[in-house]
Amino acid sequence: xxxxxxxxxxxxxxxxxxxxxxxxxxxxxxxxxxxxxxxxxxxxxxxxxxxxxxxxxxxxxxxxxxxxxxxxxxxxxxxxxxxxxxxxxxxxxxxxxxxxxxxxxxxxxxxxxxxxxxxxxxxxxxxxxxxxxxxxxxxxxxxxxxxxxxxxxxxxxxxxxxxxxxxxxxxxxxxxxxxxxxxxxxxxxxxxxxxxxxxxxxxxxxxxxxxxxxxxxxxxxxxxxxxxxxxxxxxxxxxxxxxxxxxxxxxxxxxxxxxxxxxxxxxxxxxxxxxxxxxxxxxxxxxxxxxxxxxxxxxxxxxxxxxxxxxxxxxxxxxxxxxxxxxxx
Ligand code: AVI
Numbered sequence: 208x209x210x211x212x213x214x215x216x217x218x219x220x221x222x223x224x225x226x227x228x229x230x231x232x233x234x235x236x237x238x239x240x241x242x243x244x245x246x247x248x249x250x251x252x253x254x255x256x257x258x259x260x261x262x263x264x265x266x267x268x269x270x271x272x273x274x275x276x277x278x279x280x281x282x283x284x285x286x287x288x289x290x291x292x293x294x295x296x297x298x299x300x301x302x303x304x305x306x307x308x309x310x311x312x313x314x315x316x317x318x319x320x321x322x323x324x325x326x327x328x329x330x331x332x333x334x335x336x337x338x339x340x341x342x343x344x345x346x347x348x349x350x351x352x353x354x355x356x357x358x359x360x361x362x363x364x365x366x367x368x369x370x371x372x373x374x375x376x377x378x379x380x381x382x383x384x385x386x387x388x389x390x391x392x393x394x395x396x397x398x399x400x401x402x403x404x405x406x407x408x409x410x411x412x413x414x415x416x417x418x419x420x421x422x423x424x425x426x427x428x429x430x431x432x433x434x435x436x437x438x439x440x441x442x443x444x445x446x447x448x449x450x451x452x453x454x455x456x457x458x459x460x461x462x463x464x465x466x467x468x469x470x471x472x473x474x475x476x477x478x479x480x481x482x483x484x485x486x487x488x489x490x491x492x493x494x495x496x497x498x499x500x501x502x503x504x505x506x507x508x509x510x511x512x513x514x515x516x517x518x519x520x521x522x523x524x525x526x527x528x529x530x531x532x533x534x535x536x
Contacts, residue, residue, distance in 0.1 A: 211335050211343045212357060229439045229476050236473075236480045236488070243465075245377055245491040248427060250434045254326065256427040263419040267412070268373055271523035272403050276306040279516040279525070284310035286514050286527050287399065292363035294318040294393070296350040296370045298326040303371050303403075308338055315363040316342040320350045351386060354393060366398040373405035373523070376460070376494040380504065383494070387508035391530065400510065400528040407495045408522055410454045417452035417461050417493065425450035428463060431490060435475075442474045451487070459500065463491040498524065506531065 228247075235243045249257065261269040276283070287293075289312035295304060298321040308317065317334065321327040324347050331345045344357040356366075368390050375383055390400050407413075417424055428450040432443035452463040467482035496504070501524075502512045510528040517524055 211331055212345065228435070232435055232439060232441065232475055233478075236475060240489065241487065242489040243431060247431045247434060248491070249323075250430070250438075251325075253427060253430045253434065254323075256423060256430060259423045260419070260427060263421060263423055265415040265419045266424075267416055267520075267522055268405055271518040271520060272371060272373075272525065273302055273306075274520075275516055275518040275523060275525055276303050278519065280306045280310045283307060283401065283516060283525065283527070284312060287311065287367050287401065288364060289313045290315055290364040292316050292318065292359050292366045294320060294356060294366060294368050296320055296368060296390075297372065297374065298323075298330040301371075304369070305334070305337060307369070307401075308334070308341065314341060315361055316344050316357075316359045318344045318346055318356060320346045320348055320354060322347070322349050351389075353389065356393070364397065366394045367401055368394050368398070369401045371401075371403040371525070373403050373493070375402060376405055376496075377491060378494070379492060380494070383504060384507045387505060387510060387528075391509055396530065396533070398529075399513070402526050402528060404501050404524045404526055405493070405495050406522060406524055407459060407497050407500075410456070412522075413454050413461060413495060414452065417463060418450075424452065428452075428465060428490060432465065439476065440474075441476075444471070444473075447471055454495075458492075459495055461491075461493040461495070462489065463493070464489055501526065511535075 231244065235241060260266050284307065291311060292315045293311065295318070298319050308314065319327060319330055327345050327347055331343050335343060342360045346354065346357060348354055375386070378386055387400070394400060429445050429448060432445055432448060435441045436443055447468050449466050449468055450463070451466045452461055455462050464487035467484065467486045470484045471482050472479045473482065498515060505512055505528050509531050511531040511534045512526050513529045513534065514527045515524050
């Protein structure tokens, strides 16, 4: 029998309520260098577009991570050990999660952490069908904030936090260290972090992944403006803005901007925001790492890389991090 606990919200879901969107947009668009937070991409339409991005031939990240798990899931599961409580940052209905769960040894529970209840419930519904014996303990919360994890059904040997997809790349270096430090506290002394990290490679290949020929990424980017129009009543003319994603070699990241094609004014609440022709809104960073870069980042959070797995084309990595003090002994 499957054991699915109702979606718990803990006390930790502190993302601003929707009526704060106006304040967020006003603040970001009032800055000298305009910027909007990348989580604004993920309304229902944006989440569906992201799924489509993952299927584009140029977006190698998902394909490579799946290929990696196809080859190494059993070895990954061996490294995590038996009687693990697996906590996933994200809704985890995906193929990679299922590939890992299939290989895990006597897992204690699976805890997907997701801010939106609908994808969380859907992922749990699907997993319960494939893993009827596995206790599922969904947690509806913002994983970037401190979490109160549900009490596991039995004592696990360790808690492993699973963070696939290179979502860590969407955090600037300082924020990535803060998030890893928070994860280190949540996993406890014996725990670990299993994390997907995209690697630096040929610039043309990285840029193509964020500029697919079918234009899905461009639509995903501009959907942020459509969302603001719908939810705060702004009047962005989507045809007067365009998507732009380029690799910044100094910063080691793809930087995505929304570019104003002409001089224009946009209504945000009761005021107007002016745009010069070619002025940009910075909307996303997707940081790329060498294995050495990422080990150094992890070290700043008090973590050490215990094992690394690569896909056959060595484009993407999955890394198992533990407390630095645990390997120093
Ligand atoms: C979710 N995240 C890892 C994606 C990335 O590659 O940075 C989001 C994305 N943005 C554009 N394409 C995909």
